[in-house]
Amino acid sequence: MKSIILSIFIISNFLFFFAEAQQVEKKEIQKEIKRLERLKQEVSKLIQENKKLLAEIKKNREELAKERKAFEDFKKQAEEERYKKLAKVFEKMESELAGEKISKMDDPKKAAFILYNIKARKAGDILNYVDPSMVSKIVKILTDLKSYKSAKK
Numbered sequence: 001m002k003s004i005i006l007s008i009f010i011i012s013n014f015l016f017f018f019a020e021a022q023q024v025e026k027k028e029i030q031k032e033i034k035r036l037e038r039l040k041q042e043v044s045k046l047i048q049e050n051k052k053l054l055a056e057i058k059k060n061r062e063e064l065a066k067e068r069k070a071f072e073d074f075k076k077q078a079e080e081e082r083y084k085k086l087a088k089v090f091e092k093m094e095s096e097l098a099g100e101k102i103s104k105m106d107d108p109k110k111a112a113f114i115l116y117n118i119k120a121r122k123a124g125d126i127l128n129y130v131d132p133s134m135v136s137k138i139v140k141i142l143t144d145l146k147s148y149k150s151a152k153k
Contacts, residue, residue, distance in 0.1 A: 099129020
């Protein structure tokens with residue numbers, strides 16, 4: 001009988017400790033769940049903030065692209081105006097002098113843009129006095145430029 005009582009006592013103590021251990025474990029699990037829920041809220045908040053920042057960055061990038069395009073257009077227009085003014089200066093020169101100056105230019109592209117803006121007859125007269133190696137470079141650039149302008153229309 002003593003062994004039965006002792007067995008019941010041991011089993012009841014075991015069940016008591018087991019139940020208490022389960023309660024402690026349950027409380028720990030609930031604490032962990034609350035901690036994870038707080039972390040989830042923090043992460044959600046950070047995600048929202050990052051989405052706002054990303055949207056702002058995209059907006060700024062678009063504005064920057066528009067400004068860059070406007071600047072490039074302005075720069076291109078200023079270059080075209082400069083070449084037109086240079087073309088007027090070269091057009092007023094004697095063809096031989098203009099040809100010599102163009103022959104001495106370092107960049108055949110610049111020479112081509114100047115000649116492009118001169119009347120065809122005068123440009124032809126000037127090219128008669130330009131160094132032949134420079135003429136071939138200029139003609140290639142002018143051909144490419146005219147075909148590019150034709151394709152653009």
